[in-house]
Amino acid sequence: MKALFINGEYFYYPKGVSNFEEFGDYLRENYNTFVKLTRLSDERIVPPFFIDEYTKETYVNIQRIDFVEEAEVSVMT
Numbered sequence: 001m002k003a004l005f006i007n008g009e010y011f012y013y014p015k016g017v018s019n020f021e022e023f024g025d026y027l028r029e030n031y032n033t034f035v036k037l038t039r040l041s042d043e044r045i046v047p048p049f050f051i052d053e054y055t056k057e058t059y060v061n062i063q064r065i066d067f068v069e070e071a072e073v074s075v076m077t
Contacts, residue, residue: 003040005071006060010040010047020070027062034059040073048073 002019004011013019014037017026027035041054052075 001073001075003071003073004037004068006037006068007064007066010042010050010071010073011037011060012040012055033061033063035062036060040075050075052077 002013004013004020004023013023014026014035017023037058037060038055039058040050041056042050043054045051045054048071050073
């Protein structure tokens with residue numbers, strides 16, 4: 001599955017967003033300093049493999065993003 005890799009952490013795309021281009025549109029349409037995203041925790045795992053129950057809702061300050069790219073991850077239940 002595709003995910004966002006932002007400043008060294010992995011996140012699910014927001015609901016209704018499925019690719020990097022749509023994420024850019026989402027940010028333009030819903031501009032706010034903080035964007036609510038679901039972080040894929042890297043505790044007890046090795047990226048790009050994640051466990052769904054270890055996710056956490058968090059707010060990301062989009063003005064503090066230094067690096068963002070799309071990544072391919074595997075999320076297990």
